[in-house]
Amino acid sequence: MGNTTPRFSQAAAPASIPSNILGIRLNRISDSPLCSTRRLENALRGSAFCLKSIQSLQHMQDLTAGHQTRSTSPKYTLPPLSATNNKPITLLHRIIHLTATIFAGAKHTPPTPFSSSLNLPIAQELCQALESPANDATWDAFPGIFVWILLTGAAASPDTSPEHSYFVSLLMKVGLGAGYGWFDELSRAMEVFTGIKRRAEGLLT
Structure with a gap:
């Protein structure tokens, strides 16, 4: 996995938040694995997400749908991170893969709680990947997936970790922009995620 230590300017403080993330725009796509009225494989067609990322996001949406209906679905095994047609693995695909690895674990039987120590190095690598401004325009256009x-x-x-502070700081910035047309979707996504998290921790049956 390589160096998983985030590039923070200070050990106890997150790196500066990119100033151009989530500027005001009216054509945002709020669909995400947590909240959507359509299948992500359709919503993301023609987007910056590669086919493998779209497939992973669709599987995460299907896992969420199983949670909401409390149905039992087969254990999903995330494909290994690999290049396609000799093209290098993009940072965007790596971010989706890292997130899906943690999220899918919470839906396993038995589930791996989000707070499991197994997830910490993945979260650290995810934090480091998000520090790059390379995908700012994508997060701006797809705030639901970013959430x-x-x-x-x-x-x-x-x-108490700097990674947690960084994720929460960005989440607050997304929330400030939610008033521009997708506050209900943001609220619903957070509600659904909380339910998945609590069930993975054994707090819900």
Whole structure:
């Protein structure tokens, strides 16, 4: 996995939040694995997400749907992170893969709680990947998916860690922009995620 230590300017403080993340725009797509009225494989067609990322996101949406209906679904095994057609693995695909690895574990039987120590190095790598401004335009256009990533990363990081502070800081920034047309979707996504998290921790049956 390589170096999993986030590049923070200070040990106890997160790196500066990119200033151009989630500027005001009216054409945001709020669909995410947590909340959507359509299948993500359709909503994300023609987007910056590669086919493998879209497939992973669709599987995460299906897992969430199983949680909401309390139905039993087969254990989903996330495909290994690999290049396609000799093309290098993009940072965007890596971010989706890392998030899906943590999220899918919470839906296993038995589930792996988000707070499991097994998830910490993944959350650290995810935090490091998000520090790059390379995907700012994508997060701006798809805040629903960004919220899913941030909620997952925050839940997998110790409350007192710099990673947790970074995820929460970005999540608050997303929330400030939610008033521009998708506050209900944000609230619903957070409600659904909380239910999944509590069930993975054994607090719900």
